[in-house]
Amino acid sequence: MENEPIRIALVDDHALFRSGIAALLKEFDDLMIVFEASNGKELQFLLPEHQPIHVVLMDIKMPGLNGFDTTEWISSNYPQTAVLALSMFDESTDIIKMLKAGAGGYLLKESSPEELYAAITTIHRDGFFSNELVSDKLIKSLKSGRHIEDWYEQYNLNQKELEFLRLCATELTYKQIAETMGVAERTVENYRQSLSEKLEIKNRVGLALFAIKNKLVSLGNETL
Amino acid sequence: MENEPIRIALVDDHALFRSGIAALLKEFDDLMIVFEASNGKELQFLLPEHQPIHVVLMDIKMPGLNGFDTTEWISSNYPQTAVLALSMFDESTDIIKMLKAGAGGYLLKESSPEELYAAITTIHRDGFFSNELVSDKLIKSLKSGRHIEDWYEQYNLNQKELEFLRLCATELTYKQIAETMGVAERTVENYRQSLSEKLEIKNRVGLALFAIKNKLVSLGNETL
DNA sequence: ATTTCACTACGTAGAAATACGTTTTTTTGG
């Protein structure tokens, strides 16, 4: 175990911060900082030349290529390399965006050295690292996200129109939709017309997209 | 604090399990089991008559109305009432479905009484309760979800067809799509035809839905 | 080397589905 150190890359635009982290991690002799980069572009250049890199410590806000895009690049080009996000802020949108980009964990910069060490080793072993910060934000975000079911009052849509809207996101023709809803074909045409006025949408594809966007229909593929 | 106990409802189809939990929680004198129900339907009947209920302990698999739908009903009709899911299984799909339905936490039935007590008080105080089980599953689920970018080799789609597929999920007409792609209208028609054969899709709406389902297009509204 | 096959691009034509403006009938609520 001890003879093969975890190879780490450090990406942050503040040189002083990088030095600090480097000094901190030098205390742990199973960690090894292989290189540092001041932004994503630099990392894209350095990463291929220093393989293997096991863990990348990544800042989010950087000039040039930012943390989100850099993380995405890493996880599609070097899927074996784990990314641990380091940030000043506990913004839930930032956290979730980083995780979706492929980061395996998220740590605040005000954490203790021991926490950082634990995060690095965990993320190297399991591919991900979770702490209270991350899980709380995730759950909270899941729990909000719902409650957006008032939008259709905004547009004055009635029950029939909603049902029609749902069926628009379907391979059914209007004729079949009319049968399904138990109304005449012409009536369905009325629904389409009033909806495209109210929602300012040009055609059926637009209606389908709208229905999905507003979660009227589930495509059954929401991993999360 | 102690003079106002947390009022709890217990929903599970196994009477014996309910009795066991009830006996367990009797030890904690700041908890109070107000009523028990053997499925969601029963809860819908009993909940209004026993207000307020602070926390519902909810099984997932039940005859009649299941845990998912019941949780959804509670969180839209009694948003002040927190739901703690109790399950035998640590299936990540179950966990995520319950959380999306509005549950504030997820606990395995093999947990200890102390864990259950902690979960109940936490969920009552914060509205949610997170443990390693939940956060691990959430992060793992976020980290998968990606990596499904090989499907189009399955179907032998080329670059042009992919671009066309993306544009299908758009309000553009085929004529406009042809202009965008810089090919003849008829050629675009070929793309449509070959795609509907390869993917066994009837019409353009189907293509649009497919494009979205496979994340070729982003509707920019993914809270999570 | 020529053929065969697969793939890509383009053309016409007609049928089916969808879109648009307007009007009439039916339902609904006060």
Place this chain on the structure above:
DNA sequence: CCAAAAAAACGTATTTCTACGTAGTGAAAT
């Protein structure tokens, strides 16, 4: 009963779907 809204209708234009053909290119086959 009346007024307003919903449902149904007509005619026409546009878009989308389906089916039949032509042609070039490049790779594999013989």
